[in-house]
Amino acid sequence: MVAPTASPAPASTVPVRPRRARTDDGVITVGRSRTGTILANTAGVVFSVLMLFPVYWVLNTAFKPADEVLALDPTFWPTSPTLDNFVSAFKAPLFLKDMLNGVIVTLLAVAGALVVGFLGALSIARFSFYGRKAIILVVLVVQLIPFLSLLIPLFLMLQSADLTNSLIGVSITYLVLILPYTVWTLRGFISGIPRELDEAAMIDGCTRGQVFWRIILPLTGPGLVATSVYGFIQAWNEFIIINTLNSPDKQNLMAWLLQNQTTRGTAWGPLMAGAIITSIPVVIFFLIIQRNIATGLTAGAVKG
């Protein structure tokens, strides 16, 4: 039997993704003046520069030596760029430990949500049964409950189960945090696989189990990647829950960044360096899957 993860997913055969918007389609060229285009281009560039300024500023700060960071006349380009801030971030107490904690908690949560969520998605995407609508409704409703409001009862529950100040407790909490989105998104990907494929396979003698392993799982490959990356971002970025449930040595990097500020006098250089280190995996993953995030949230709102 082919291992499902090893088999390359023939994504092109199945219209899993919603139609992409071609950037140049539908651009109106009638009745456009040259000066108008120049004005628009200028506005676009000014806007982009303004948007990027905070990003540029964090990079600029992180590579400056300590005395330049705290200068009354800030320099807009590090004259003597240094990695000192990154070194002191790595050397800072708990930085590496919290990084490891974050990785463990995130991976546990994503793996769990993926397995449980995939089964749930399969159920509502591929079967018609009494109660299906109810399950869909539940999945949608729970996504909207502000998770922060559930933090009080969750804290009390985990406290009585002796799961506060433990990575397991946080992992389970994160799993549930990303589960509804996982079910909902994977449902979309599975629905995108034509049922005729299943039926053809069953006619050829496949059982439901074989249909799952040989058709649905490989064809959902891209969807699984996108969904798990989104789950990763969610879990990696979370800090309120872990900061509430756990003590600093059992927290993640986001909470580390938060703790760092409450100590007297912020060490801005190392803090910004730490912020960059913390953001790098998220930014990379995000850029990979951004189309799926946007379409997942608003899928179908425009009738094409």
Place this chain on the structure above:
Amino acid sequence: MSVVDSPATRRPNDPGRSQQNRVPGHAAPKRRRRGSGRTPWLLALPALLLIAGLLGYPLVRMVVLSFQNMRLRELLSGRTPPWVGFDQYTRVLSDSVFWAVVGRTVAFTVVSVLISVFFGLGIALLMRRVSRGVRLFMVVAMMFVWALPQLVAAQIFRWMTDSDFGVVNYLIDKLPGVNYQNHSWFVNPWQGWSVITTLVVWAGIPFLAITLNAGLTQVPKELLEAATVDGATPWQSLRNITLPILKPLIMIVTTLSVIWNFGLFTQAWVLRDGHPEPQFQTLATYSYTQAFGQSRYSLGSAIAVITVLLMLGVMIFYIKQMFRIGEVD
């Protein structure tokens, strides 16, 4: 391996295994039945159990808690907290501080969502007008902003508005006749909230602009060209063609923005160093501080219940939209 070459002879070996893998511990022999039977429920069971146990039960527990009086003593001793009926609600609802928080949260939501959607739509329209290279630059810039974790973005803004070494003060101070050295942005709540709003709008524009731009590509080119040929001004085309077509999408992104901004926590929390002053409290931070700062778990729960109730209308609207979509396939 293709589907067609899996011969029927394999059936005795494989299916049981697959079935077991599919639903751990439930190797149901019912698999050959064409209909659904128990299978869909078994598949959904783990997800439903987790949702029920860790989302559903806490939700109920939150409501129950709001009718009790859970303080630190009950937490430590593990005793059942005393029932107090509607006392927590009476206390919250008769507190002028609470109403100030509600008003502030609502005002912030309205203002920030209006500004965000206005700019998001404006940028989306601008993206249709600029040259290819500029559009790419805009998308890349917005992607970086969108990808930044909320906490990191908030920390960057805290650094930029630092009273002693912040670059914002430095730049404003450069303006002739303005002295902004050592200016503190959070003494005056209006100024503080404008920093928070700027942060939220800045972070929210990429989602709005990129989504709305994708929606704009669906507006039929022929319609707009015909309108232009017939002498419609760009403003008329926008009002009478583009916006009506875009309306469902605008509704849904606005709803999402309302839900997100109403739950504002991180930005206010980080910019105020984890101790928001009364004038920087929102419903989310207020509930949190009551529960975890003051150990008034029941009071915090009551505030959370009220928050959810206030959001209910918007949430139902969103669910209706999504359910309609979910029904399609």
